[in-house]
Amino acid sequence: MRVPTGISELDGMLHGGLMRGDVTLVVGSAGTGKTTLGLQYLVNGATKFRENGLYITFEHMPAQIYRDAANFGWDIRKLEAEGKLRVVCTSPEVLVKFVESRNPIDPIIAEINAKRIVIDSISHLEASIPRSKLRGELYRLINHLKMKELTSIFTAESHEVFGNRLMVTGVGLSFLVDCIILLRIVEVQSSLKKALTVFKIRGTDHDKQLREFEITSEGIKIGIPFKELEGVLTGTPRRTTEERFAEAFLKAARKGR
Amino acid sequence: MKETSLHELTEKLIGTEIKAELLRLFHTNPGILDTVEGVARRVGRMRKDIETEILTLVELGVLRKERFGDLDIVSLNTSKDREILKKVAELIKGGVKG
Numbered sequence: 168m169r170v171p172t173g174i175s176e177l178d179g180m181l182h183g184g185l186m187r188g189d190v191t192l193v194v195g196s197a198g199t200g201k202t203t204l205g206l207q208y209l210v211n212g213a214t215k216f217r218e219n220g221l222y223i224t225f226e227h228m229p230a231q232i233y234r235d236a237a238n239f240g241w242d243i244r245k246l247e248a249e250g251k252l253r254v255v256c257t258s259p260e261v262l263v264k265f266v267e268s269r270n271p272i273d274p275i276i277a278e279i280n281a282k283r284i285v286i287d288s289i290s291h292l293e294a295s296i297p298r299s300k301l302r303g304e305l306y307r308l309i310n311h312l313k314m315k316e317l318t319s320i321f322t323a324e325s326h327e328v329f330g331n332r333l334m335v336t337g338v339g340l341s342f343l344v345d346c347i348i349l350l351r352i353v354e355v356q357s358s359l360k361k362a363l364t365v366f367k368i369r370g371t372d373h374d375k376q377l378r379e380f381e382i383t384s385e386g387i388k389i390g391i392p393f394k395e396l397e398g399v400l401t402g403t404p405r406r407t408t409e410e411r412f413a414e415a416f417l418k419a420a421r422k423g424r
Numbered sequence: 425m426k427e428t429s430l431h432e433l434t435e436k437l438i439g440t441e442i443k444a445e446l447l448r449l450f451h452t453n454p455g456i457l458d459t460v461e462g463v464a465r466r467v468g469r470m471r472k473d474i475e476t477e478i479l480t481l482v483e484l485g486v487l488r489k490e491r492f493g494d495l496d497i498v499s500l501n502t503s504k505d506r507e508i509l510k511k512v513a514e515l516i517k518g519g520v521k522g
Contacts, residue, residue: 228456253455257456258461
């Protein structure tokens with residue numbers, strides 16, 4: 168069963184939405200729109216799909232979230248007052264307690280009957296869990312969320328703005344999650360553009376194209392695939408061989424006239 | 425609380441700079457659910473400097489402090505907070521006493 172994000176083009180790429188109960192990792196460097204995507208998923212859940220949600224943040228203060236969300240026309244305070252969404256601002260060491268039988272997060276999930284959760288960002292857990300235990304604890308957290316039938320999004324910081332390496336935690340988090348969405352900044356003809364791709368979904372097909380996206384006044388809007396370019400994920404794409412050949416052919420044809 | 429004057433109540437609530445900062449933090453960010461150390465980081469203070477003030481606000485009922493395993497988690501007690509704000513408003517309406 169699919170859980171639509173409410174971002175129609177992304178749902179199209181996902182062939183209907185996220186798989187219910189799955190954990191999706193949204194990876195990107197600073198300013199790529201990870202928080203916006205996470206909030207949009209929760210706001211759409213609460214307003215369009217009758218699915219309440221919980222947003223857990225470590226660094227962003229709720230006041231900042233309310234203000235930034237208002238820029239997209241999302242009234243988070245109103246949704247909180249209606250019991251449809253909750254913003255929890257905490258420390259990674261508190262989130263680690265989430266898997267214990269008595270913890271401060273479970274009562275909130277029960278209170279609003281949350282079906283969706285966003286943890287922004289999972290990278291902060293690295294500071295609270297010894298590296299030798301990180302993979303095991305992430306595995307425990309993922310299974311805890313699955314047992315609660317929450318459809319989850321983890322955001323994760325990619326330290327490289329450009330480049331062709333994908334390193335999130337270094338402990339294999341990408342193997343533990345069910346779906347990975349990559350957000351990248353790419354340079355195209357001296358302009359910075361944003362690119363999105365669904366990198367992996369476990370057990371189902373998906374659109375594998377790299378698409379340009381923008382953060383508009385209504386949130387994330389995904390556009391057409393980057394055509395005639397290759398190496399987009401490296402951040403510095405070049406024209407495809409066919410494009411270079413076509414251009415050389417046209418140049419030669421013009422000279423020959 | 426019934427016998428408390430406006431002066432006494434405001435003194436308890438915002439008698440020090442740190443208490444005022446904490447109240448402002450929790451009022452503008454009601455979703456904070458954090459350790460004392462985490463709260464200290466959020467107001468740009470050291471843990472030792474806010475511990476007593478947190479305790480005063482917990483005693484007043486504005487904040488809630490609950491133990492989970494080895495962590496004390498602090499959060500805004502929204503219902504009690506509303507009650508106290510109402511009381512302050514009533515006292516201001518009724519004229520400053522004390």
